[in-house]
Amino acid sequence: MKAAAVVGPNAILQTAAALEAQGGRALAARIFDAAGLALRLDDPPCEMVPQGEAAALLRALHATLAPETARRVAGEAGRRTGEYILAHRIPGPVRFMLRIMPARFAGPALMGAVARHAWTFAGSGTVSCETRPRVALVIGDNPLAVDGCDWHCAVFETLFRRLVHPRARVDHPMCCARGNGLCRFEVDTGV
Template sequence: MSSNMILPIHEVLETYAGAEERDRIFQEAGLKFLPSPQDPVRERLVAQLHQGIRRDLPEIWRDIMVTAGEKAAQVVLDYRLDASARDLLRRLPWSLATWMLVRTTTQSAWTFSGSGDFRVLRTSMLEISNNPVTRSETSDVPVCLFQQTVLENVFARAVDIRLRCQETQCCAAGGESCRFELSMA
């Protein structure tokens, strides 16, 4: 998976929990060294980090994942979707622009879904079956807040600020897949 699945968390975790707690959580996840931004990361390590934060910081994990997801989305926009492409997308009808961005997202889905099966059910409905971030985890509610936030911010900033993304089904909460639905607010 992309190092963008962990590097923003490293930065944000220090703000929310302190450097000592951040280092402990990263060590327990098996992340002794930070990868460079262009290096891939074993999905097992990404999953252990995400799950460790949810387990060890139950009161603030949501805030951590939203803030880190916003930072990760900015990295995607800065390095994978240049300003001219974003300008073009904003000029198109939002449904066509969304379709085009979904096609682009599919080509780099490994960065946020790893060995999970990323599929486009329709332009506004994306899913990851066998999501490595939720493997062997159980929850009463969807837990893929990081992935949801990245998707929402990339689509909202690249296409239309009114676009929202909601995880409507989650493997950890008993769903067959982690399903993300885009809608216009």
């Protein structure tokens, strides 16, 4: 039997932190309850988690909160995840090299690195990246897709703003949650 697909714990850990920042522990408890993950709040995961848990939590934001609040919390969770990756997953010399490279080289280099670490966020989805005409990441059958994919957009935007260009922007023109077969994230690297 095929092992259940997993993703990194940050979608859960950083969503908990973003919910607590938004509305305290009570709000976090309400959303984790709605996602069927009450135990994860008191006993946070430190290893990979079943992708269904991360997906349930991201969906519970939209099912429970007002649309703009859900999007703000998902975006804040993504920003926190991006900051965690910067601090703990990208070696200092690599950060330094990306920052001093011209954006037109740093953008594709960073996207390649993101794609190589796709096992942390893509689960059972298939991942490919493109470097032209725009730097883009494509996740086929994205298991964590929620309309707008604000969590993903914020993760990628944080990384590209901190390492490639401070005004880098991520567009999400195609989304599994909108009936497309894939989630496409395009990065405007400011060049």
